[in-house]
Amino acid sequence: MFCFTKRLLLVVLLACVSLGVPPKAHAAEPGSYTVEIADVSNSGELAASLKEKGYAASVPAKNMWVVDQQSNCAVWIGRNVPLDMLRVVIPEAIKSNPYLKFFYVVGDRGEKPPQSVDNTVHVGGSIEAALVKKLNVIDQKDMLSALNKASDLAALHQYLHEKNKPVKDEKDKDKAAP
Amino acid sequence: MMKKLFAVLTCLAMVLALSVPIALAGRPVADKTAPTTTASPLGGTFTSAVTVTLAVNEAATTYYTTNGSTPSTGSTVYSAPLTFSATTTLKYFSKDTAGNLETVKSQTYTISGGTSTHATLTWTGYSMCSTCHTSQAQAMYQGVHYQWKGSAAEMTTGPTTQGKMDATDGSSALNAYCINIQGNWGPCGACHAGTGAKPVATANPSAAQLASIDCLMCHADATNAPYSRVRNATTGLFEPAAGLNMNLVVQKANQKPTRKNCLGCHAKAGGGDAVKRGDIALASGTTSDVLYDTHMAMGNGGNIQCQGCHTFTGHRVSGRGSDLRPEDSTLEVTCSTSACHPTKTTATGHVTTAVNDHISRIACQTCHINKYGKNANDTAATEATETNRNWQVAEWNATLNRYEPMPTKANDLIPKYAFWNGTSWGNNALNAAVLDAATGAYKISRPVGAITDPAGTKLYPFKYKTANQALANGKVVTISTATFFATGNYDQAVKDGMVYMGLPSTTAYSTVTTDELQVLNHQVPPATGNVLACAACHPNASATQLKLITNMGYALKAAQSVVCIQCHTLKAYSGDYVSFHGRHVDTRGNDCSWCHSFSRPEKGLKMP
Incomplete structure (x- = not known):
């Protein structure tokens, strides 16, 4: 009887673990990765929505570069953040901020951010940084399509790498006034 | 004999008489005639905006003002027709190539039928401002707010024109914050009063160049028709944020700047709220805490706008921080205006004789700003100011996706004090570094003055700021902020900075402390209960604020x-x-x- 109870409890526990957690989040190891959301407009709602889906999401304190949805229109993607998690977070972020237009894998240009950044998606990066990096605008539909089509994380990273390649003879931010 | 002598002398006289005009004819006749400048049309009453042309009858430079002041050779140079949409007094004169000065002339153009045509405006782009307000745009274009560079007449070091732009001719200021802007114009330019492109220094800006001024940064009605702007993701230039009613914004933009307009940039200098100035923060625009700043606080405070003290003349503003290289105007800011404290700088202006004895040598700020970096009691922010910036330690800024140097911030700091005669010493990019034995740090900026100076030099309070920066070949390294931001690699950023300075990247460098003093003028609390008492400075042994004998030369x-x-x-x-x-x-x-x-x-x- 006692053994049966133990076995029953074990089965129930395993069932809870395997069924109670959203399958996508489960695959993304939600405890290991985080979403940071710039404090603009409805960022609190986005954080709550992602938390409901099992992800660790936070809205850090504002700094002077956190302005509004239009100026904070970049998504900085940590290189270790799993594809399954991105497939949940980025569509939600786009729904929350229709101005998101820069999507960049941190480290794609050889930067070496702190390790925690590799495990973080930052929604609401500054357009100033996107322009300094000479990133290219990625249409939201294209981004969502790429998310769905990517066979694995490396494929998505490669897509973003290609899309963000500096355009020849493009705008020079340091150019003088006319 | 006498006849012969007379004949010879007569001949000599005739030869001389004939030769003098020939000699004179060979030399240019000195031009002593002043040029004549004609305005067209002449002053009068007009039912709508009028465009005025100034023509001069010979090669000459024409100077003018539109604010009623008398023009000088330091005034705006006429280069294109001027359009007046409101009643304006135009004063002008010309100086020819021989240096002859014309007497100043004056014309008044009275625009009838209402002083504001803004009410019916439709937004067509930034150029619409300078199309009507051409003379104002031309004046603004030459100002420090636009050029980030200007007359260094109050600097004892460096060339006659200095500023913040990243030049290698010795005119580019260093500071103990971002050091200088080389390689980082983009984000720095976010606070530039233009649409994002680097300003071009020219005496005769084109219409397109004038259209690069963003007048709305200063003139938008921040309360009733707030204006915000965003970078165009393709061009990188600023444009109005989506969703704004720009017609309303421009219709309301017929006002002088408010504190919110000014603080949008000035409070955030150095990379964040209250970071740089120590006595200015975003709170200065919103607080009702008179202990924080009785002049600017609302409610029981004075609610004084910036230009209440910083007088604007032809878009040039009076007042210069002691650490700033260019001055925009030769006018000085003073507390003792007829509207504010008219008697306080007189020998009998204060209640006690002892205090009056201090007036000639102690600035008002010294006694009336007892601390800086204060925390307003009705804001969420701390308004802490940066006291040190360590470039050897990088921390991550998630918003900007970059590394930044580690700051140390603090509140409620006691000022440092120094005698200041109004001029400043500054270390600019590529200058030889100078060690200050008194502080043990390499000087970035200092007020000039000494206790032994003649009357006029006074004791002022200053913010004291240090930084950990690299020194190579006897110069403070203009570290590559771009490299540092991208990598957090101090060593590589220093090496890239040395290359910018013309040094091999293999040059040995050390890391030293640099420091600067920045005059404090704001965050004045009500005098009662807050002004420094005698015991703050006297006697030396027990002085709580300033030890005159130990530190100030009163031994x-x-x-x-x-x-x-x-x-x-x-x-x-x-x-x-x-x-x-x-x-x-x-x-x-x-x-x-x-x-x-x-x-x-x-x-x-x-x-x-």
Whole structure:
């Protein structure tokens, strides 16, 4: 009887673990990765929505570069953040901020951010940084399509790498006034 | 004989008489005629905006003002027709190539039928402002707010024109914050009063260049029709944020700047709220905490707008921080205007004689700003100001996706004090670094002045700021902020900076402390209960704010055995500062130089 109870409890526990957690989040190891959301407009709602889906999401304190949805229109993607998690977070972020237009894998240009950044998606990066990096605008539909089509994380990273390649003879931010 | 001599002399006289005009004819006749400038149309009453042309009858430069002030050769140079949409007095004169000055002429253009045509405007782009307000745009274009560079007449170091732009000609300022802007114009330019492109220095800006001024940064109605802007993701230039009613914004933009307009940039200098200035924060625009700033606080405060003290003349603003290289206007900011504190700088302006004795040598700010980096009691922010920036330690800024140097911030700081005559010393990019033995740090900026200076030099309070920066080949390295931001790699950023300076990247460098002083003018609390009391500075041993003898040069010029016996036998100091000083100065009328190494001739005391 006692053994049966133990076995029953074990089965129930395993069932809870395997069924109670959203399958996508489960695959993304939600405890290991985080979403940071710039404090603009409805960022609190986005954080709550992602938390409901099992992800660790936070809205850090504002700094002077956190302005509004239009100026904070970049998504900085940590290189270790799993594809399954991105497939949940980025569509939600786009729904929350229709101005998101820069999507960049941190480290794609050889930067070496702190390790925690590799495990973080930052929604609401500054357009100033996107322009300094000479990133290219990625249409939201294209981004969502790429998310769905990517066979694995490396494929998505490669897509973003290609899309963000500096355009020849493009705008020079340091150019003088006319 | 006499006849022959007379004939010879007559011949000589004739030859001389004939040759002088020939000699004179070979030399240019000096031009002593002043040029004549004609305005067209002449002044008068007009029912709508009028465009005025200034024509001069010979090669000459024409200077003008539109604010009623008398123009000088420092005024705006006429380069294109001027359009007046509101009643304006135009004053002008020309100077020809020989240096002849025309007498100043004046025309008044009265625009009838309403002073504001803004109410019916439709937004067509930034150029619409300068199309009507051409003369204002031209004045603004030449100003420090737009050029980030200007006259360095108040600098004792460096070239005649200096500023923040990243030049390698010695004119580019260093500071202990971002060091300088080389390689980082983009984010820095976010606070530039333009649409994002680097300004071009030219005396004759084109219409397109004038259209690069973003007048709305300063003139938008931040309360009733807030204006915000966003970078165009393709061009990188600013444009109005989506969703704004720009017609309303421009219709309301017929006002002088408010604190919110100014603080949008000035409070965030150095990379964040209150970071750089120590006495200015975003709170300065919103607080009702009079203890934070009785001048600017709303409610029981003065609610004074910035230009209440910083007078604008032709878009040039008075007042210069002691650490800033360019001055925009030669006008000075003063507390004792007729509207504010008209008597406070007079010999009888304060209640007590003892305080009045200080006026000639102690700036108002010294006693009335007891601390800086204050925390307003009705804001969420701390308003802490940066006291050190360590470039050797990188921290991640998630918003900007970059590394930044580690700051140290603090509140409620006691100022440093120094004598200041209004001029400044500054270390610019590529200058040889100078070690200050007094602080043990390499100087970035210093107020110029000494206790021994003539009247006019006064004791002022300053923010003290240090940084950990690299030194190579005897110069502070203009670190590559771009490299540092991208990598957090201090060593590589220093090496890239050295290459920018023309040094091999393999040049040995060390990391040193740099420091600067920045004059404090804001965060004045109500005088009652907050102004420094005598005990803050006197006597030296127990002074809580400023030790005059220890730090400021007020020590005796020699030992008591030498000083005292000039008049009497050596006597023991009673320890009663007031009585002691009163006996020697007030009663006996002795000048300071009897006992100290400085004099105060303006007091009319008895000299040794």
